[in-house]
Amino acid sequence: MKADSQSVLDGAAILANAEEIGPLLREHAADVEAARRLTEPVVDALRSTGVFRMAMPATWGGPEVDICRQNEILETLARADASAAWCAMIGSDSGFYSGYIDDAAARSLYPNLDAVTAGWIAPAGILEVCDGGYRLSGRWSFGSGSTHADVIAGGARVVENGAPRLLADGTPEERMAMLPAEQWEVLDTWRPLGLAGSGSHDYTITDAFVPAENTWSFGDSYRSEPLYRWRGMFMVNFFGLPQGVALDACDVATSILGGKVLMPEMVPAKDVPRVRAAVARASAMVGAARSYSYDTVGTFWNVIVAGDEPSFEQRAQLTGLFVHVASECRAAVRLLVDTVGTVAIQDGCSLGRKMRDLDVIAQHVLAKSQIWEWAGGMYFGQDPPFRAL
Structure with a gap:
C-alpha cells in the first residue's frame, strides 16, 4: 500500500x-x-x-x-x-x-505526515534574541535532501545584547532553529566523489525571524512515547545505511566474479582460492557487524521501552557502534573491490559507486575515530562533548 x-x-x-x-x-x-x-x-x-x-x-x-x-x-x-x-x-x-517543540508549532511546520526535513545540527549560525523569538543568520554545510525539503533546520549559538547567552553550567547556549524550506537559500556546493546524489549542499539564511517555539535544544521533549524519550534517537537509524550498501556489494561482487576470467592465468575467478576466501571473509565481516548492530540497537531500544535510563555502558556500546559498523562495512567492500579488480573502477559499475558511497559515509562525524574515544570515555562514566549521545 x-x-x-x-x-x-x-x-x-x-x-x-x-x-x-x-x-x-x-x-x-x-x-x-x-x-x-x-x-x-x-x-x-x-x-x-x-x-x-x-x-x-x-x-x-x-x-x-x-x-x-x-x-x-x-x-x-x-x-x-x-x-x-x-x-x-x-x-x-x-x-x-x-517532538522537540510544542504540538501547535510542530503541526504548523509539519501539516503533512510526509513532510521532509533537511539540516545540519552543528551550531554554524547565530540566533540573536529579539521580541518573540530570534533573528537567525548563518551558513551551514551538509544539507542532505535540501533540494526537496519542506522544512530546513540549522544549529546556532544564542546571542543576547551582543554577547553569547550562557547556560547554568557556563557553556554557550546552542539551539536548533526550524523554518519552512522556502525561507532558506540552498547553494550549489555539493561535488563529492561518493554519496553524490544526496544533494548535501551548503545553505544559508540572513536575519530571518524565528519564533521562539520553532527552536529547541537537546533534552527538550514534548512527547513521552519510547521513540522520543532518548535525546539522540534520531541518529540511531544510521546503521541501516552502511549495512545495506555492503550487503548489496557482496551480491554484486559475487555476480561479477562468477563470470570473470582472471588474467593472465585464464582461469575462472570463482575457482581461485584467494577469490573464494575474499568473498567469504567480506560476507562474514558484514554479517558480524550487522548482527552486532541489531543486537546493540535492540538492547538499547528495550531499555528505553522499559522506561529506564540507559547506563554509561549501554550508551558506550551504542556510540562505538557508529564507527564500528561504518568502518567494517567499508573494509569489507574495499576487500571486494580489490578482489574484483579493474571492473570495479569502470564508470557505471555499481560496486565502484558503493565503495565511493561508503568512503563518504565513513567521513561522517559519527563514523570518525574520535567516536571511539568518546565511547571509551563512557565506559569510565564520562559524558561526551556531544550531548545527543
Missing part, C-alpha cells in the same frame, strides 16, 4: 513499499549521482513508500516506527541506492524534530 496524505501505514507496510521501489532506485542511481541530488521520480517514489513519515507520532496518525524496524527499512533502501537511503534517513527526522 503506497502512502498518501490519508494513508495509515505501519513499519511492515513501509518496509514492503521500500522493497517494491528497489528496482526504480537502481534504475535511477546513475542519474541521481550525475545530478548531485535526488531526481523527481526518486523523490516521488520515496514519498510513496511512507519512509519520510517513519517517525511521525501515532497521535498524529503517523506510524511511529520502532528504531529497529527503521534500520531495516533504510537498509533495504540502501541496498538499491545509498543516496536515496541517506536522504530518506535525514528526511524522516521530521517526526523526531517535531
Whole structure:
C-alpha cells in the first residue's frame, strides 16, 4: 500500500513499499549521482513508500516506527541506492524534530505526515534574541535532501545584547532553529566523489525571524512515547545505511566474479582460492557487524521501552557502534573491490559507486575515530562533548 496524505501505514507496510521501489532506485542511481541530488521520480517514489513519515507520532496518525524496524527499512533502501537511503534517513527526522517543540508549532511546520526535513545540527549560525523569538543568520554545510525539503533546520549559538547567552553550567547556549524550506537559500556546493546524489549542499539564511517555539535544544521533549524519550534517537537509524550498501556489494561482487576470467592465468575467478576466501571473509565481516548492530540497537531500544535510563555502558556500546559498523562495512567492500579488480573502477559499475558511497559515509562525524574515544570515555562514566549521545 503506497502512502498518501490519508494513508495509515505501519513499519511492515513501509518496509514492503521500500522493497517494491528497489528496482526504480537502481534504475535511477546513475542519474541521481550525475545530478548531485535526488531526481523527481526518486523523490516521488520515496514519498510513496511512507519512509519520510517513519517517525511521525501515532497521535498524529503517523506510524511511529520502532528504531529497529527503521534500520531495516533504510537498509533495504540502501541496498538499491545509498543516496536515496541517506536522504530518506535525514528526511524522516521530521517526526523526531517535531517532538522537540510544542504540538501547535510542530503541526504548523509539519501539516503533512510526509513532510521532509533537511539540516545540519552543528551550531554554524547565530540566533540573536529579539521580541518573540530570534533573528537567525548563518551558513551551514551538509544539507542532505535540501533540494526537496519542506522544512530546513540549522544549529546556532544564542546571542543576547551582543554577547553569547550562557547556560547554568557556563557553556554557550546552542539551539536548533526550524523554518519552512522556502525561507532558506540552498547553494550549489555539493561535488563529492561518493554519496553524490544526496544533494548535501551548503545553505544559508540572513536575519530571518524565528519564533521562539520553532527552536529547541537537546533534552527538550514534548512527547513521552519510547521513540522520543532518548535525546539522540534520531541518529540511531544510521546503521541501516552502511549495512545495506555492503550487503548489496557482496551480491554484486559475487555476480561479477562468477563470470570473470582472471588474467593472465585464464582461469575462472570463482575457482581461485584467494577469490573464494575474499568473498567469504567480506560476507562474514558484514554479517558480524550487522548482527552486532541489531543486537546493540535492540538492547538499547528495550531499555528505553522499559522506561529506564540507559547506563554509561549501554550508551558506550551504542556510540562505538557508529564507527564500528561504518568502518567494517567499508573494509569489507574495499576487500571486494580489490578482489574484483579493474571492473570495479569502470564508470557505471555499481560496486565502484558503493565503495565511493561508503568512503563518504565513513567521513561522517559519527563514523570518525574520535567516536571511539568518546565511547571509551563512557565506559569510565564520562559524558561526551556531544550531548545527543
